[in-house]
Amino acid sequence: MSTPIAYFVAVSAMLFAIGTVGVLVRKNALVIFMSVELQLNAVNLALVAFSRMHGNLNGQVVAFFSMVVAAAEVVVGLAIIVTVYRRRQSASVDDLTVLRG
Amino acid sequence: MLDLVWLIPLLPLAGAAVNLLLGRRLGKAAGWLATGLVGLGFVLAVAALVDLLGLPADQRVHVANLFDWITVGTFSVDVALRVDPLSITMTLVVTGVGALIHLYAIGYMDHDPRFGVFFAHLNLFVFFMLMLVLADNYLLLYLGWEGVGLCSYLLIGFWFERPSASSAAKKAFVTTRIGDAAMLLGIVLIWLHVGSLDFGAVFGRGASELTQGAATAIALLLLAGAIGKSAQLPLHVWLPDAMEGPTPVSALIHAATMVTAGVYLVVRSHVLFELSGTALTVVLVVGLVSALYAALASIGQFDLKRALAYSTMSQIGFMFFAAGMRFYTGAMLLLVCHAFYKALLFLTAGNVLHGLHDETDMRRMGGLRADMPLSAAWFTLGALSLAGIPPLAGFFAKDQIVGFAATSGREVAWVLASLGAFLSALYIARPLFLTFFGRRRGREHAHEAPGPMQAPLAVLAFLTVVGGLFLGLTAEGGRLARFLEPVVGVVEHGEAALPEAALISISVVLALAAVAVAFWIWASGRVDWEAFPQRQPELAGWLANAFYLNTLYAWLVQHPGKAFGRALTVVDDRVIDGAVNEVAEDVVDASGVAPRIQRGFVRSYALAFLLGAVALLLFLGLRA
Amino acid sequence: MAPDEIVFWVFAPISIGSAIAMLLQRNAVHAALFLVVNFFTIAVFYLVLGASFLFAVQIIVYAGAIMVLFLFVIMLLGVDREETLVERLRGQRVLAVVLGAGIAIELVVAIRAGIGFATKAPANFDETVNQGGNAQALARVLFLQYFFPFEVTSVLLIVAAIAVVVFASRRRRAITRAEAVTAGHREAA
Numbered sequence: 001m002s003t004p005i006a007y008f009v010a011v012s013a014m015l016f017a018i019g020t021v022g023v024l025v026r027k028n029a030l031v032i033f034m035s036v037e038l039q040l041n042a043v044n045l046a047l048v049a050f051s052r053m054h055g056n057l058n059g060q061v062v063a064f065f066s067m068v069v070a071a072a073e074v075v076v077g078l079a080i081i082v083t084v085y086r087r088r089q090s091a092s093v094d095d096l097t098v099l100r101g
Numbered sequence: 102m103l104d105l106v107w108l109i110p111l112l113p114l115a116g117a118a119v120n121l122l123l124g125r126r127l128g129k130a131a132g133w134l135a136t137g138l139v140g141l142g143f144v145l146a147v148a149a150l151v152d153l154l155g156l157p158a159d160q161r162v163h164v165a166n167l168f169d170w171i172t173v174g175t176f177s178v179d180v181a182l183r184v185d186p187l188s189i190t191m192t193l194v195v196t197g198v199g200a201l202i203h204l205y206a207i208g209y210m211d212h213d214p215r216f217g218v219f220f221a222h223l224n225l226f227v228f229f230m231l232m233l234v235l236a237d238n239y240l241l242l243y244l245g246w247e248g249v250g251l252c253s254y255l256l257i258g259f260w261f262e263r264p265s266a267s268s269a270a271k272k273a274f275v276t277t278r279i280g281d282a283a284m285l286l287g288i289v290l291i292w293l294h295v296g297s298l299d300f301g302a303v304f305g306r307g308a309s310e311l312t313q314g315a316a317t318a319i320a321l322l323l324l325a326g327a328i329g330k331s332a333q334l335p336l337h338v339w340l341p342d343a344m345e346g347p348t349p350v351s352a353l354i355h356a357a358t359m360v361t362a363g364v365y366l367v368v369r370s371h372v373l374f375e376l377s378g379t380a381l382t383v384v385l386v387v388g389l390v391s392a393l394y395a396a397l398a399s400i401g402q403f404d405l406k407r408a409l410a411y412s413t414m415s416q417i418g419f420m421f422f423a424a425g426m427r428f429y430t431g432a433m434l435l436l437v438c439h440a441f442y443k444a445l446l447f448l449t450a451g452n453v454l455h456g457l458h459d460e461t462d463m464r465r466m467g468g469l470r471a472d473m474p475l476s477a478a479w480f481t482l483g484a485l486s487l488a489g490i491p492p493l494a495g496f497f498a499k500d501q502i503v504g505f506a507a508t509s510g511r512e513v514a515w516v517l518a519s520l521g522a523f524l525s526a527l528y529i530a531r532p533l534f535l536t537f538f539g540r541r542r543g544r545e546h547a548h549e550a551p552g553p554m555q556a557p558l559a560v561l562a563f564l565t566v567v568g569g570l571f572l573g574l575t576a577e578g579g580r581l582a583r584f585l586e587p588v589v590g591v592v593e594h595g596e597a598a599l600p601e602a603a604l605i606s607i608s609v610v611l612a613l614a615a616v617a618v619a620f621w622i623w624a625s626g627r628v629d630w631e632a633f634p635q636r637q638p639e640l641a642g643w644l645a646n647a648f649y650l651n652t653l654y655a656w657l658v659q660h661p662g663k664a665f666g667r668a669l670t671v672v673d674d675r676v677i678d679g680a681v682n683e684v685a686e687d688v689v690d691a692s693g694v695a696p697r698i699q700r701g702f703v704r705s706y707a708l709a710f711l712l713g714a715v716a717l718l719l720f721l722g723l724r725a
Numbered sequence: 726m727a728p729d730e731i732v733f734w735v736f737a738p739i740s741i742g743s744a745i746a747m748l749l750q751r752n753a754v755h756a757a758l759f760l761v762v763n764f765f766t767i768a769v770f771y772l773v774l775g776a777s778f779l780f781a782v783q784i785i786v787y788a789g790a791i792m793v794l795f796l797f798v799i800m801l802l803g804v805d806r807e808e809t810l811v812e813r814l815r816g817q818r819v820l821a822v823v824l825g826a827g828i829a830i831e832l833v834v835a836i837r838a839g840i841g842f843a844t845k846a847p848a849n850f851d852e853t854v855n856q857g858g859n860a861q862a863l864a865r866v867l868f869l870q871y872f873f874p875f876e877v878t879s880v881l882l883i884v885a886a887i888a889v890v891v892f893a894s895r896r897r898r899a900i901t902r903a904e905a906v907t908a909g910h911r912e913a914a
Contacts, residue, residue, distance in 0.1 A: 013832035100701030
């Protein structure tokens with residue numbers, strides 16, 4: 001492979017940054033959640049890239065676990081969003097201000 | 102006895118303490134205790150006098166050093182009492198007349214709920230006055246000086262529930278304070294120039310070491326204190342108002358003793374005054390002007406006690422006048438005689454107040470001779486003595502002073518002094534006739550004072566009659582003059598333009614004429630003096646309001662003072678309170694801002710997280 | 726240019742582009758679809774990097790299961806409505822972009838400092854590590870070295886499934902004691 005590993009990691013960094021901005025800027029809870037998934041994927045990419053660099057499969061294993069856990073997390077998270085939607089009839093995160101000081 | 106002279110002030114001090122602590126339980130005994138202690142003090146003073154007379158004339162000085170008072174660095178002052186002719190004279194007057202007034206007060210203050218406290222204050226006053234006259238150094242004198250000022254405040258304001266009384270007390274204290282402050286400066290100057298405050302050192306060594314300028318400064322500053330305490334112009338405004346106090350207080354403090362403290366101070370410090378010629382001249386002028394001013398003011402007063410108050414101021418003016426001419430023995434003779442007849446006059450006025458249930462306006466008196474024959478007799482004696490009718494005491498004292506003015510080469514002074522003497526007779530005959538003679542204008546029937554209250558008056562009347570004959574038959578040869586000579590020096594006077602007999606006749610004629618004029622205006626019924634204020638409102642106003650000096654002072658001092666106070670209140674409210682409130686408001690505003698951080702938006706929290714994360718990464722990155 | 730380079734330089738822009746596009750979509754469904762595209766590109770990257778098993782898993786699980794689930798929920802709830810463009814929090818967008826750029830820059834700098842942009846991967850990955858194929862090699866590592874975490878993860882999946890069933894199915898439930906007390910207070914006040 002002739003592409004420097006750092007390029008993959010750079011792509012991962014940028015995807016992570018984009019996911020972060022997405023979490024902060026979007027109001028729709030589901031879209032925020034999707035941005036989080038983007039961040040997770042960016043991290044997985046970095047893991048696999050480093051795994052290639054180091055010459056062992058540890059990174060891939062961790063990425064594998066990460067995917068599993070992400071799946072479980074998505075399930076629970078969506079259940080929560082559905083419940084919240086049922087209560088408040090709104091999926092906008094800005095409407096959840098109960099913690100207001 | 103001379104070594105035990107400290108007992109004399111200590112007795113009334115003990116009396117004050119006892120009466121303050123146990124006064125209520127003692128009841129009437131408090132008054133007897135107080136009187137007894139002062140009387141005992143008088144007896145001890147007489148014993149001291151005898152001891153003193155036992156010494157040869159030029160050695161009649163005994164200093165009893167009690168204990169070291171202050172020793173700081175090079176500054177050292179002891180509590181030391183000095184017994185010499187001058188101080189023993191004052192002591193005898195204070196304790197003698199004081200005891201008589203205490204006795205009178207037992208009857209006068211009989212119904213007062215704070216009977217014990219009154220006598221405690223009176224005793225305390227006597228203590229301080231004795232410390233003043235017996236002190237052997239200026240600091241101890243100042244202690245007594247301030248102490249009598251305090252007691253004066255307490256006693257003028259004795260009936261403090263009356264706003265007029267409490268403000269009169271304040272006025273007295275504040276006005277004399279001005280003089281006292283100057284006096285303290287003078288004492289400091291003495292210390293700076295002489296290095297000691299003991300009389301012996303100051304008048305001995307100091308006399309030779311002081312420059313004329315320093316002596317003048319010191320003398321003038323001390324004089325300022327004397328002016329305040331003796332109610333001379335311009336610090337006299339407190340004395341008429343001081344009549345708010347009970348009449349025994351007026352008699353003791355504001356006639357016989359405290360107000361004469363200024364004269365005592367001048368006479369005692371005569372060495373310093375003589376070193377500076379200017380100061381003596383100032384003393385003379387102040388005395389003469391005060392005497393004339395007060396005489397005119399007294400004629401305009403309708404309040405009996407206020408008329409007597411101005412008369413006191415005038416008489417003290419005469420004493421200062423005499424001292425200013427270096428006629429110290431004459432000043433002292435007048436001081437002693439004045440104590441007799443002024444106390445007599447005031448206490449008799451007390452009888453009148455007592456009989457008329459505290460009526461003081463002479464326009465509502467008149468013809469009381471019929472109801473109160475005894476008091477009328479006392480008052481007549483006192484008035485005639487003050488007027489200078491021979492052979493009463495006042496004649497000798499007054500006449501010697503006026504005569505001295507004639508011999509001293511100051512013709513103008515003699516004329517003015519004679520005028521003053523004429524006015525004195527006039528202004529004292531006036532209340533005599535207004536109160537006891539003429540048509541009865543009041544509605545009440547006055548009852549005479551009871552026996553116990555008359556006894557001291559009898560003694561004082563006796564002294565008024567014989568005092569002059571005994572003490573001051575002639576200016577140089579009188580007993581008092583010769584007694585005081587070692588202290589104050591020999592009386593030196595020159596020749597007068599007229600022979601002595603002529604001078605005496607002139608003054609007697611003036612006195613008699615004044616009394617006659619007074620009789621005609623105020624007792625004979627031929628002059629409608631009651632209509633005078635309406636016919637001549639301006640003149641009457643000037644006299645009644647003592648030439649509006651009070652108003653002037655109010656305008657000069659009180660109004661700026663109050664305005665300053667108001668300004669400070671504004672500063673306090675707006676600036677200081679404002680600053681505090683401002684701080685509080687700022688805190689409230691800040692706490693209004695703070696909740697804006699926590700508005701409940703998840704995304705804001707997330708942003709905060711990110712901010713922290715970025716900062717942390719930056720920090721770690723820069724460190725590596 | 727080597728084949729992997731071409732692949733990289735084609736799919737990297739697509740990856741980043743689709744991510745940004747996902748960010749900018751007002752419609753949630755559109756955003757989800759763009760995310761799917763992104764996942765595909767990442768799967769390709771996995772392939773290039775020698776993780777063929779993960780390439781498959783990525784497509785099957787992420788793009789095929791997770792994103793489908795997302796789309797189900799979006800359309801079930803009907804929240805594909807357009808999101809308003811008005812930003813209520815002042816400075817949120819600016820700060821977010823700035824900080825996001827900051828994160829990216831910091832990471833890139835860290836990479837440069839760490840491994841440098843020149844390091845190439847060892848060439849013989851397939852022969853040494855992926856002996857017998859990536860799946861087999863991965864299985865070897867997974868079931869031998871990482872067996873315990875593997876079991877734990879499976880438990881996690883079961884728990885998550887049960888939890889969701891319980892969670893989402895509750896319609897009526899007993900009022901808890903705390904809620905009763907609160908309601909009582911509210912009535913008294």
